[in-house]
Amino acid sequence: xxxxxxxxxxxxxxxxxxxxxxxxxxxxxxxxxxxxxxxxxxxxxxxxxxxxxxxxxxxxxxxxxxxxxxxxxxxxxxxxxxxxxxxxxxxxxxxxxxxxxxxxxxxxxxxxxxxxxxxxxxxxxxxxxxxxxxxxxxxxxxxxxxxxxxxxxxxxxxxxxxxxxxxxxxxxxxxxxxxxxxxxxxxxxxxxxxxxxxxxxxxxxxxxxxxxxxxxxxxxxxxxxxxxxxxxxxxxxxxxxxxxxxxxxxxxxxxxxxxxxxxxxxxxxxxxxxxxxxx
Amino acid sequence: xxxxxxxxxxxxxxxxxxxxxxxxxxxxxxxxxxxxxxxxxxxxxxxxxxxxxxxxxxxxxxxxxxxxxxxxxxxxxxxxxxxxxxxxxxxxxxxxxxxxxxxxxxxxxxxxxxxxxxxxxxxxxxxxxxxxxxxxxxxxxxxxxxxxxxxxxxxxxxxxxxxxxxxxxxxxxxxxxxxxxxxxxxxxxxxxxxxxxxxxxxxxxxxxxxxxxxxxxxxxxxxxxxxxxxxxxxxxxxxxxxxxxxxxxxxxxxxxxxxxxxxxxxxxxxxxxxxxxxxxxxxxxxxxxxxxxxxxxxxxxxxxxxxxxxxxxxxxxxxxxxxxxxxxxxxxxxxxxxxxxxxxxxxxxxxxxxxxxxxxxxxxxxxxxxxxxxxxxxxxxxx
Numbered sequence: 001x002x003x004x005x006x007x008x009x010x011x012x013x014x015x016x017x018x019x020x021x022x023x024x025x026x027x028x029x030x031x032x033x034x035x036x037x038x039x040x041x042x043x044x045x046x047x048x049x050x051x052x053x054x055x056x057x058x059x060x061x062x063x064x065x066x067x068x069x070x071x072x073x074x075x076x077x078x079x080x081x082x083x084x085x086x087x088x089x090x091x092x093x094x095x096x097x098x099x100x101x102x103x104x105x106x107x108x109x110x111x112x113x114x115x116x117x118x119x120x121x122x123x124x125x126x127x128x129x130x131x132x133x134x135x136x137x138x139x140x141x142x143x144x145x146x147x148x149x150x151x152x153x154x155x156x157x158x159x160x161x162x163x164x165x166x167x168x169x170x171x172x173x174x175x176x177x178x179x180x181x182x183x184x185x186x187x188x189x190x191x192x193x194x195x196x197x198x199x200x201x202x203x204x205x206x207x208x209x210x211x212x213x214x215x216x217x218x219x220x221x222x223x224x225x226x227x228x229x230x231x232x233x234x235x236x237x238x239x240x241x242x243x244x245x246x247x248x249x250x251x252x253x254x255x256x257x258x259x260x261x262x263x264x265x266x267x268x269x270x271x272x273x274x275x276x277x278x279x
Numbered sequence: 280x281x282x283x284x285x286x287x288x289x290x291x292x293x294x295x296x297x298x299x300x301x302x303x304x305x306x307x308x309x310x311x312x313x314x315x316x317x318x319x320x321x322x323x324x325x326x327x328x329x330x331x332x333x334x335x336x337x338x339x340x341x342x343x344x345x346x347x348x349x350x351x352x353x354x355x356x357x358x359x360x361x362x363x364x365x366x367x368x369x370x371x372x373x374x375x376x377x378x379x380x381x382x383x384x385x386x387x388x389x390x391x392x393x394x395x396x397x398x399x400x401x402x403x404x405x406x407x408x409x410x411x412x413x414x415x416x417x418x419x420x421x422x423x424x425x426x427x428x429x430x431x432x433x434x435x436x437x438x439x440x441x442x443x444x445x446x447x448x449x450x451x452x453x454x455x456x457x458x459x460x461x462x463x464x465x466x467x468x469x470x471x472x473x474x475x476x477x478x479x480x481x482x483x484x485x486x487x488x489x490x491x492x493x494x495x496x497x498x499x500x501x502x503x504x505x506x507x508x509x510x511x512x513x514x515x516x517x518x519x520x521x522x523x524x525x526x527x528x529x530x531x532x533x534x535x536x537x538x539x540x541x542x543x544x545x546x547x548x549x550x551x552x553x554x555x556x557x558x559x560x561x562x563x564x565x566x567x568x569x570x571x572x573x574x575x576x577x578x579x580x581x582x583x584x585x586x587x588x589x590x591x592x593x594x595x596x597x598x599x600x601x602x603x604x605x606x607x608x609x610x611x612x613x614x615x616x617x618x619x620x621x622x623x624x625x626x627x628x629x630x631x632x633x634x635x636x637x638x639x640x641x642x643x644x645x646x647x648x649x650x651x652x653x654x655x656x657x658x659x660x661x662x
Binding site (some may be wrong): 269 | 306309327328331332333335337339340341343344345347348349350351352353354355356357359373374376377381502504505506507508509510512513514515522523551
């Protein structure tokens with residue numbers, strides 16, 4: 001197991017870029033760990049995998065994977081990956097980024113990619129805030145939490161991402177915390193193998209910024225909370241997966257369904273366009 | 280139509296359609312766009328034509344997405360373009376900058392309308408000239424071409440793809456509503472592989488590929504996703520390996536190269552056409568649709584015995600600086616009509632360097648200059 005893990009690390013991580021920029025006890029590291037194992041497990045040809053990230057802490061993932069990798073502009077990883085995938089359908093397009101990047105500034109791209117059911121896997125690190133800029137409120141921050149821009153508590157309701165993705169048309173939707181590493185790895189593997197749009201939300205500690213402002217100053221504090229609050233509920237109704245400040249965190253594989261993908265649609269277009277005209 | 284689905288022959292088509300056909304003939308096989316007047320006809324033509332020639336058309340959710348999809352497609356090794364107009368051009372600026380930073384070949388056609396803001400969606404402007412040059416943040420160079428007719432829409436689109444592949448940069452086609460919507464005869468030649476430029480691909484071993492190595496000159500060979508190079512590129516300031524490098528020295532090295540690859544090749548990129556400039560004392564500098572009116576006005580001035588000449592600036596950026604400097608040494612005045620309240624006139628004035636008078640003939644947009652307006656500027660100048 002240990003040897004195998006070393007091999008996976010060596011195969012998929014850019015050793016010459018280490019140490020990474022993430023803070024101690026940040027959840028992105030374990031999530032990346034699961035992701036690299038999942039690529040291996042899914043049996044993907046590494047030459048054909050493109051990893052695209054946006055901006056922010058999670059946006060730095062693209063820079064550490066030894067794969068074709070693109071660190072793009074804020075919120076735009078999904079449309080960039082859309083271009084890659086459509087121009088070469090044999091590529092496996094993976095977007096790895098954070099909640100602010102994918103849901104706030106990139107929210108429109110997220111829902112449209114799900115609607116199109118494009119063959120793409122989105123790994124979304126949800127740490128409820130903008131870590132890189134020092135902990136501002138994000139679109140997934142639960143009501144009443146403190147951030148550097150909600151010093152009196154968050155007065156806005158957050159997105160319930162599984163519900164958003166469900167309504168938008170994603171083929172595969174799962175959520176785990178970084179405490180659920182085995183389940184996370186399995187979900188990421190399934191997502192990578194799933195035709196159509198697959199979405200994995202990873203609830204992740206941000207001890208240095210979000211945690212510090214919300215009585216979880218150590219990474220372990222967040223993990224203990226995840227242990228206490230997580231409820232595994234595979235197949236849960238996405239309407240029930242909203243996250244509040246102190247309530248349960250519903251995790252599991254929520255949606256796994258088959259739809260025609262965007263490339264199926266495009267193949268039909270080509271067939272129609274190239275049909276010889278009847279004389 | 281030839282076997283490969285490319286048009287060949289004489290066609291009566293509008294500028295937008297000619298632009299799309301120029302792209303098809305150039306081997307463009309990916310288009311991502313968002314509907315906007317007066318550029319929609321480019322997208323509609325591509326939606327119809329691309330599937331026939333084995334390409335992909337996708338209508339994205341907005342112009343930021345369109346521009347990014349174009350960049351992604353280019354990194355998958357496919358020639359790619361988008362088209363838009365003012366408001367969409369503003370939204371594309373963010374990722375035109377990413378295209379410059381990642382050094383991504385692609386083409387953006389801006390069929391200009393009058394602004395600011397929503398302005399006059401169906402009527403002409405030439406008001407995005409400086410936005411084309413400076414619209415994305417940061418210090419960079421760009422290439423922008425400006426067609427005056429449907430024929431030039433075709434020809435310059437082919438040229439735009441060639442320049443973008445050669446210099447690994449987004450190339451802007453700064454057309455306008457009148458050129459985009461006017462229908463004229465367009466002669467479409469058979470474009471052969473010899474007429475086309477393709478990006479330089481890396482040779483050597485895949486595991487020792489350095490994405491931004493300058494061993495081969497200012498334009499590094501470009502790897503394509505899915506071929507085993509396992510490369511990384513980033514919009515952050517980066518070193519030759521493509522890795523983020525957060526310091527002033529790396530910034531200096533990168534930016535100087537990005538700028539120099541265009542500035543030092545200006546002679547290769549710059550295009551203009553002249554009419555009666557040999558003995559001219561007054562030269563009208565114009566671009567796009569305005570150049571056709573200017574040319575007519577110069578002919579009228581000659582009939583009055585005024586030694587007037589005309590230069591069409593086909594390349595707007597990099598600015599045809601050398602030629603304007605040369606002309607400034609022998610002419611008395613430059614007249615610059617443009618459909619804005621003065622943009623490129625300042626470039627002409629800068630290059631004239633006080634040696635020739637520079638006179639602006641502005642127009643707020645929504646229509647074109649009447650020839651008499653330019654003619655009277657020429658006559659006033661003579662006095």
